[in-house]
Amino acid sequence: MLGRPAGxxxxxxxxxxxxxxxLPHGAARVRRLxxxxxxxxxxxxxxxxxxxxxxxxxxGRRRPRGRARGHQGARRGGGAADARGGRRxxxxxxxxxxxxxxxxxxxxxxxxxxxxxELRRRRAPAGRAxxxxxxGGRGRPPGRGALPPRRHPLASRSPADxxxxxxxxxxxxxxxxxxxxxxxxxxxxxGSVRTALFNWLHARGNDGVAIFRIEDTDASRATAASMDAMxxxxxxxxxxxxxxxxxxxxYGPYRQSERKDLHRAVARxxxxxxxxYRDERTAEELEAWRNERRAADLPPIVKRSTTPPPAGDDxxxxxxxxxxxxxxxxxxxxxRGDVTWDWAHESDPVLVxxxxxxxxxxxxxxxxxxxxxxxxxxxxxxxxxxxxQVFLYDLLTRDGLIDDALAEVGLPAREPDWTVPxxxxxxxxxxxxxxxxxxxxxxxxxxxxxxxxxxxPETIVNYLALLGWGPxxxxxRLDRDELVAAFSFDRVSRSAAAFDTDKLTAFNxxxxxxxDGTELAHRLVPYLDGTYPPSNETTEDDAPDGEGGPVADxxxxxxxxxxxxxxxxxxxxxxxxxxxxxxxxxxxxxxxAFFVDELALDQASVDKVLGKPGAADVxxxxxxxxxxxxxxxxxxIEGALRPxxxxxxxxxxxxxxxxxVAVTGSQVSPPLFESVELMPRGRVLARIEAAIPVAEAAGxxx
RNA sequence: GCUCCCGUCGUCCAGCGGCCUAGGACGCCGCCCUCUCAAGGCGGUAACGAGGGUUCAAAUCCCUUCGGGAGUACCA
Numbered sequence: 001m002l003g004r005p006a007g008x009x010x011x012x013x014x015x016x017x018x019x020x021x022x023l024p025h026g027a028a029r030v031r032r033l034x035x036x037x038x039x040x041x042x043x044x045x046x047x048x049x050x051x052x053x054x055x056x057x058x059x060g061r062r063r064p065r066g067r068a069r070g071h072q073g074a075r076r077g078g079g080a081a082d083a084r085g086g087r088r089x090x091x092x093x094x095x096x097x098x099x100x101x102x103x104x105x106x107x108x109x110x111x112x113x114x115x116x117x118e119l120r121r122r123r124a125p126a127g128r129a130x131x132x133x134x135x136g137g138r139g140r141p142p143g144r145g146a147l148p149p150r151r152h153p154l155a156s157r158s159p160a161d162x163x164x165x166x167x168x169x170x171x172x173x174x175x176x177x178x179x180x181x182x183x184x185x186x187x188x189x190x191g192s193v194r195t196a197l198f199n200w201l202h203a204r205g206n207d208g209v210a211i212f213r214i215e216d217t218d219a220s221r222a223t224a225a226s227m228d229a230m231x232x233x234x235x236x237x238x239x240x241x242x243x244x245x246x247x248x249x250x251y252g253p254y255r256q257s258e259r260k261d262l263h264r265a266v267a268r269x270x271x272x273x274x275x276x277y278r279d280e281r282t283a284e285e286l287e288a289w290r291n292e293r294r295a296a297d298l299p300p301i302v303k304r305s306t307t308p309p310p311a312g313d314d315x316x317x318x319x320x321x322x323x324x325x326x327x328x329x330x331x332x333x334x335x336r337g338d339v340t341w342d343w344a345h346e347s348d349p350v351l352v353x354x355x356x357x358x359x360x361x362x363x364x365x366x367x368x369x370x371x372x373x374x375x376x377x378x379x380x381x382x383x384x385x386x387x388x389q390v391f392l393y394d395l396l397t398r399d400g401l402i403d404d405a406l407a408e409v410g411l412p413a414r415e416p417d418w419t420v421p422x423x424x425x426x427x428x429x430x431x432x433x434x435x436x437x438x439x440x441x442x443x444x445x446x447x448x449x450x451x452x453x454x455x456x457p458e459t460i461v462n463y464l465a466l467l468g469w470g471p472x473x474x475x476x477r478l479d480r481d482e483l484v485a486a487f488s489f490d491r492v493s494r495s496a497a498a499f500d501t502d503k504l505t506a507f508n509x510x511x512x513x514x515x516d517g518t519e520l521a522h523r524l525v526p527y528l529d530g531t532y533p534p535s536n537e538t539t540e541d542d543a544p545d546g547e548g549g550p551v552a553d554x555x556x557x558x559x560x561x562x563x564x565x566x567x568x569x570x571x572x573x574x575x576x577x578x579x580x581x582x583x584x585x586x587x588x589x590x591x592x593a594f595f596v597d598e599l600a601l602d603q604a605s606v607d608k609v610l611g612k613p614g615a616a617d618v619x620x621x622x623x624x625x626x627x628x629x630x631x632x633x634x635x636x637i638e639g640a641l642r643p644x645x646x647x648x649x650x651x652x653x654x655x656x657x658x659x660x661v662a663v664t665g666s667q668v669s670p671p672l673f674e675s676v677e678l679m680p681r682g683r684v685l686a687r688i689e690a691a692i693p694v695a696e697a698a699g700x701x702x
Numbered sequence: 703g704c705u706c707c708c709g710u711c712g713u714c715c716a717g718c719g720g721c722c723u724a725g726g727a728c729g730c731c732g733c734c735c736u737c738u739c740a741a742g743g744c745g746g747u748a749a750c751g752a753g754g755g756u757u758c759a760a761a762u763c764c765c766u767u768c769g770g771g772a773g774u775a776c777c778a
Contacts, residue, residue, distance in 0.1 A: 181778095299703090502728060
């Protein structure tokens with residue numbers, strides 16, 4: 001704990017007081033000036049086709065009114081914190097502003113004006129600290145002691161450079177730019193998809209730009225296949241990206257491995273400014289050193305002061321970034337509030353490996369700054385890496401270092417109103433129902449797997465949005481547009497969320513029921529034509545239908561593409577199955593009877609139903625009645641079968657079940673009369689006829 | 703170990719000092735409907751981790767404690 005004294009009452013009151021020189025480092029307090037630069041209404045990138053969205057002008061947003069959840073009340077944080085809160089409250093309302101709408105944006109015209117979520121946090125009564133107060137005293141000039149000698153990040157420019165008033169009114173903040181930056185080492189799983197989704201929602205809901213960057217610093221791990229799979233998954237989910245490997249964009253390249261020149265140029269410039277130092281120890285030596293330190297009860301924190309000075313020029317060495325030795329840094333996290341670290345506990349990160357490659361901390365920060373990212377939304381596992389990134393942001397933008405580097409390597413220049421990422425949102429982890437890390441058992445397979453299992457992309461998006469977030473009005477079923485309109489980081493939960501396949505499945509069932517019949521028919525085709533064959537590797541956890549059973553010799557039921565005749569049958573089948581399906585792949589259980597001639601009877605059903613006394617009589621009677629029918633309609637069929645109950649002196653259930661097994665092959669099926677109607681009469685009669693000896697055999701067996 | 707994060711029904715979300723004998727959803731249980739299975743309708747079950755404090759009043763604020771998670775790499 002940061003200097004937490006023994007918890008006596010007196011100590012409590014003073015607990016967070018620190019000497020002024022320990023105040024947060026300047027780099028961490030980079031923060032958009034009130035009413036920063038005006039965003040320019042640039043045309044946004046090309047439109048993906050799958051959103052024939054409402055085109056139209058969008059209204060500008062109002063100034064944020066809320067204060068950050070992490071805001072510290074005056075009672076603890078001292079005057080500086082209070083001043084900051086006050087500033088937020090005093091921001092002027094901005095008049096509506098016209099700008100070009102993103103044509104691809106769904107619901108653009110309908111959405112009410114919103115304030116940018118970077119600046120929006122849970123509202124709190126004035127004067128009350130909503131979150132546990134952290135170290136106070138923010139907002140004063142940067143401390144000394146740490147090197148290099150530094151100025152305030154904005155000090156080298158005149159205020160006029162930073163605040164450019166709108167000719168017709170108050171300034172507006174820059175366009176939000178968010179990025180989803182996965183490593184391409186595998187396929188997308190639900191955790192990364194949720195991160196992507198939240199980024200996307202924030203961009204779409206705030207007139208922002210969504211960037212999809214591949215973070216393949218270690219290029220060997222990026223396969224074309226996995227990159228393709230990720231893009232396909234995004235397309236399937238309906239998350240379109242304005243800039244990225246596939247979408248293109250003005251600030252590429254969007255594969256990190258293609259930006260190596262930039263990273264190296266930046267590293268060289270950083271080295272020239274003296275903020276980097278050589279560490280000649282090998283990984284083994286470092287490991288040994290750490291063990292020593294631990295043994296001596298000293299923290300294994302790498303600092304320049306504890307690093308042996310470079311011996312020879314020829315030795316290979318890593319380049320580390322010298323972080324401050326003391327003081328603290330605080331970031332404002334949109335979901336976590338203010339988080340403070342003590343520099344004394346932060347190891348100097350390696351920015352350049354001994355082989356000359358740059359590391360993630362450098363590449364990530366450089367690209368975020370170079371691409372004008374305004375909000376970094378990512379997994380909680382990256383929270384602890386934030387201080388050094390924030391520190392780097394300052395260095396990168398000081399005296400135009402990054403701009404010079406970009407120019408040097410011929411990459412697109414940054415926009416004049418770009419500063420550095422000013423907001424963070426660290427999303428909690430998604431865990432399994434057992435609170436353990438998500439694994440295959442929990443359904444944490446690739447997102448494509450969910451498609452195969454019959455989940456609708458809309459369901460995934462809806463459910464994932466609700467994992468760790470909920471709209472103010474408590475709605476649970478929201479479509480993409482509604483999510484965009486309602487989403488904001490200030491309602492994102494801080495605690496880990498468990499992935500509940502049951503709830504996802506229930507959501508999916510509801511959505512299936514909502515689908516238009518023709519639409520559903522088309523969506524079912526992939527489960528019938530062999531695109532998504534039935535799965536038989538069902539685990540205990542995620543196999544809702546225990547009776548489905550493995551399907552070894554499954555064969556496609558329709559051709560690719562389906563014939564008109566097949567489509568007609570499917571279209572007729574849809575109303576019968578729509579309200580009893582939770583997942584699209586369940587159609588595979590119902591469909592065979594309607595598509596094949598040779599029907600294999602389910603043995604359990606035969607035993608249980610056809611084996612009952614009188615079953616054969618029922619079948620004979622049913623055959624007789626159906627054969628005599630004039631019209632082959634549901635009503636006629638019902639009129640033929642229902643009276644059998646009275647004729648034979650048994651309940652109708654006893655009549656229906658044998659016929660059901662004979663005609664559909666199973667004791668579980670869509671409604672009987674409708675099912676019979678959907679099949680040709682000849683086939684129905686033949687099946688009943690064929691079942692009679694089976695029933696006789698089963699009935700005499702015991 | 704150290705640093706940081708988190709802690710309301712089994713699960714997700716609500717709750718922002720009195721509207722909380724804690725609300726909604728999924729699950730589960732029961733009933734209704736019913737030709738099977740579903741769907742649908744109705745009802746029920748079930749939580750503020752613990753202990754102190756502040757307050758007329760605490761799930762909400764403070765402290766401690768316990769529990770969980772992440773990080774602690776020349777991975778990202």
